[in-house]
Amino acid sequence: MDRFSLFVPNFLPSKEYFTPEKNQACPGCGLALAVRQIYKALENDIEKAAWETGSNGSSLLQLKRGKAEIMICLDNEASGGITEAVRKSDPALAVAEGVSYMATASPSYPFDLNEKLKKALDTAGKTYLHILCPCPVGWQFDPELTVKIGRFAVESRVFPLYEVEGGSYRQTVMIPKPRLLADYLKLQKRFSDLREEQVEEAATQVENTYKKLI
Amino acid sequence: MNSRAQFSNEMVRCSLLEKGDGKPFKPGDRREASPEWDKDKCIRCGLCYVYCPDGAIYRADDGYFEAELDKCKGCGICHRECWFGAVTMVMEG
Numbered sequence: 001m002d003r004f005s006l007f008v009p010n011f012l013p014s015k016e017y018f019t020p021e022k023n024q025a026c027p028g029c030g031l032a033l034a035v036r037q038i039y040k041a042l043e044n045d046i047e048k049a050a051w052e053t054g055s056n057g058s059s060l061l062q063l064k065r066g067k068a069e070i071m072i073c074l075d076n077e078a079s080g081g082i083t084e085a086v087r088k089s090d091p092a093l094a095v096a097e098g099v100s101y102m103a104t105a106s107p108s109y110p111f112d113l114n115e116k117l118k119k120a121l122d123t124a125g126k127t128y129l130h131i132l133c134p135c136p137v138g139w140q141f142d143p144e145l146t147v148k149i150g151r152f153a154v155e156s157r158v159f160p161l162y163e164v165e166g167g168s169y170r171q172t173v174m175i176p177k178p179r180l181l182a183d184y185l186k187l188q189k190r191f192s193d194l195r196e197e198q199v200e201e202a203a204t205q206v207e208n209t210y211k212k213l214i
Numbered sequence: 215m216n217s218r219a220q221f222s223n224e225m226v227r228c229s230l231l232e233k234g235d236g237k238p239f240k241p242g243d244r245r246e247a248s249p250e251w252d253k254d255k256c257i258r259c260g261l262c263y264v265y266c267p268d269g270a271i272y273r274a275d276d277g278y279f280e281a282e283l284d285k286c287k288g289c290g291i292c293h294r295e296c297w298f299g300a301v302t303m304v305m306e307g
Contacts, residue, residue, distance in 0.1 A: 012264065016269050016272075025268070026287075027245075029267050029289075030267070032267040032268065033266075136289075143289040144289065144290035144291060144294040145294065146289070147265050147294065147295055148294060
């Protein structure tokens with residue numbers, strides 16, 4: 001087999017840091033995948049790490065190394081309907097709070113997440129990362145589709161991947177042809193009782209927030 | 215054997231009543247299907263390794279990938295994400 005010599009893990013640290021003997025995560029957990037990728041990016045070089053529970057059921061991870069203070073929000077959308085799922089964190093808010101670096105990431109794009117976390121470790125001061133973790137039990141989809149749904153969320157512009165560095169906004173993953181929002185919602189059983197008007201309403205909302213970001 | 219243990223034998227799914235009852239079990243014990251690699255189709259790109267949530271996939275000495283069955287929970291992400299369809303999920307009997 002000498003068709004390709006590309007080996008994806010060469011771009012990531014090959015050592016495994018997230019090695020629990022027993023973890024209680026469900027099969028196909030997006031949060032476990034995100035935590036594993038975070039551990040890989042950190043490479044055990046960290047001073048302090050603390051877990052918190054956020055207001056809407058999401059878990060917050062606080063990290064400290066030197067001057068860098070990172071707050072990571074692992075959002076699995078445990079509460080809220082379509083309006084909360086469509087509306088995402090605003091970069092303007094983060095800038096107003098005095099965050100020097102802010103980014104969104106998804107475990108479906110591992111190299112993107114790795115780069116952003118490395119950048120957050122290098123910048124001094126407060127940094128904030130928002131990670132969308134698909135949850136097979138809460139969102140009611142097949143555990144196979146975890147990575148695919150995370151990708152659909154980015155491609156349908158529900159969860160655009162961007163970073164705000166020193167007040168300047170930059171999109172890291174460009175989506176020239178957006179996917180239909182219905183494709184993203186159809187895969188999840190939690191949205192199975194939505195009517196078509198509601199889906200259209202949500203689609204216009206997604207477009208509006210996306211235009212605001214640009 | 216006390217009465218509580220007898221009662222737990224009758225219960226089919228929920229038999230973990232005492233602290234430490236879950237010690238002999240491993241994450242892979244509740245797996246429904248396990249991945250298998252077709253070495254003719256596999257190009258050893260390592261996407262399955264990157265996307266495994268449990269860190270169960272490792273690189274064997276010959277360069278191909280294998281799953282550590284104690285850790286694998288059988289979610290099927292490697293099967294879904296493989297570009298060449300090299301990973302198939304085999305139901306466990």
